[in-house]
Amino acid sequence: MTFKEISEQLNLNKQCKKYGLSLWQCPQFLFLIMGIIIIFSSLTIYAIGTKYIEDPYLVALTVVFITLILFIIAVTISKNFERLAETNKMKSEFVSIVSHQLRAPLSNLKWALEFIVSSSKTEKISEKRLEYINILKENTDRMSELVSDLLIVSRIEQGRLPTRTEKVSLKEVAQKIIKELEIFTKASNVTISLKADANLPKIPLDVSQIKLAIENILDNAIRYSIKNGKINVKINKKDNYLYFEIKDGGVGIPLSDQKYIFQKFFRSGNALRHKTEGSGLGLYIAKSIIKKLGGKLKFKSEEGKGSTFWFILPIK
Amino acid sequence: MTKKILIIEDESALQKALGDFLGEKGYEITSALDGELGLALAKEKSPDLILLDLILPKINGFDVLKQLKEDDKTKAIPVIVLTNLEEMSDVDKVIGLGATTYLVKTEYKLEDVLDKIKQTLNE
Numbered sequence: 001m002t003f004k005e006i007s008e009q010l011n012l013n014k015q016c017k018k019y020g021l022s023l024w025q026c027p028q029f030l031f032l033i034m035g036i037i038i039i040f041s042s043l044t045i046y047a048i049g050t051k052y053i054e055d056p057y058l059v060a061l062t063v064v065f066i067t068l069i070l071f072i073i074a075v076t077i078s079k080n081f082e083r084l085a086e087t088n089k090m091k092s093e094f095v096s097i098v099s100h101q102l103r104a105p106l107s108n109l110k111w112a113l114e115f116i117v118s119s120s121k122t123e124k125i126s127e128k129r130l131e132y133i134n135i136l137k138e139n140t141d142r143m144s145e146l147v148s149d150l151l152i153v154s155r156i157e158q159g160r161l162p163t164r165t166e167k168v169s170l171k172e173v174a175q176k177i178i179k180e181l182e183i184f185t186k187a188s189n190v191t192i193s194l195k196a197d198a199n200l201p202k203i204p205l206d207v208s209q210i211k212l213a214i215e216n217i218l219d220n221a222i223r224y225s226i227k228n229g230k231i232n233v234k235i236n237k238k239d240n241y242l243y244f245e246i247k248d249g250g251v252g253i254p255l256s257d258q259k260y261i262f263q264k265f266f267r268s269g270n271a272l273r274h275k276t277e278g279s280g281l282g283l284y285i286a287k288s289i290i291k292k293l294g295g296k297l298k299f300k301s302e303e304g305k306g307s308t309f310w311f312i313l314p315i316k
Numbered sequence: 317m318t319k320k321i322l323i324i325e326d327e328s329a330l331q332k333a334l335g336d337f338l339g340e341k342g343y344e345i346t347s348a349l350d351g352e353l354g355l356a357l358a359k360e361k362s363p364d365l366i367l368l369d370l371i372l373p374k375i376n377g378f379d380v381l382k383q384l385k386e387d388d389k390t391k392a393i394p395v396i397v398l399t400n401l402e403e404m405s406d407v408d409k410v411i412g413l414g415a416t417t418y419l420v421k422t423e424y425k426l427e428d429v430l431d432k433i434k435q436t437l438n439e
Contacts, residue, residue: 103400103421107422111334
């Protein structure tokens, strides 16, 4: 019987999926590993015992005693892991429910404000009041984005991110995103150039997921670019994977902050000085998605000179 | 000729903002706060387009859509689903039931909804 068959019999995959955790963080899997360690320990103790202790009853008693102690420790550890995993799952579900509940009042606010702004062209609203209405509108949009990001994060953590795999052209996805971000890039006085190898192969991906990942990286590149900044997007084929790079000449990430950059809600000190908006979830989402798609997201950055983020995805 | 739009939406604030906005754009608006009234109005008024929420009192949006598409009198009316549910299974279900398109409310502006309406009505 193979390990996979044993694993299926023990329903490990299903058990671990329930918590949205990897195998090495899953309580049931860890309990299995500890069980194997206990068996080996018991055999080792028996082998050593028979060598140094003459009385077989005493050897048996020692083995039983130590095995029992190890078993109690294993059960305690795995129970605690299970409790942690359960709490983590509940937290993700809570975030998901709250985000959903927030969406209805947010939609009401958003559309009501959009209606007022659109009517201001025909009905007279003083400049000053319109300015306040626009502040309300911008902040409602910000809250909508935050709620959307939280929902995505909770889906990632619960392993419930919807997936529909199809053959995708990364170049076409990049072109589409750049076009969609045109208003934002113009407003930020930033230009984006795209260079892609000819005849890049299409790769099996979920198009909305990869779009979300690229959007988040590109959004940061624009947000933290300096005026009249340039962003270079490059797509190359290297061996059996595709290489996607986004290089900006923006504010960069201080060295001391670089190790935290993919953490949830983390925002670098100079990012906060530069732009107060942003949830600190974008790069966490991008990294999680790229990892889920079988790739890797990395970066290099120098404060004051800019950042380069790149990811690789297998062609398969 | 003025095009008629039926909005079936239980959030009265949202229904009002959407209705007033589309009214100003020259459409004739009829609204229903629940699925039962929505179905009755769809048969009575024969609108050119229906904007349908999914979570509705009395009859939910999925059933409203199903009944609209089963009735000879209403099956040709294009239905745009407006909701905050965005699970893939929900999208598949409403498209399978015959909805023209599916919009997540928090992610779309009123102007985007207007564009979709114009597109659907070939304007």
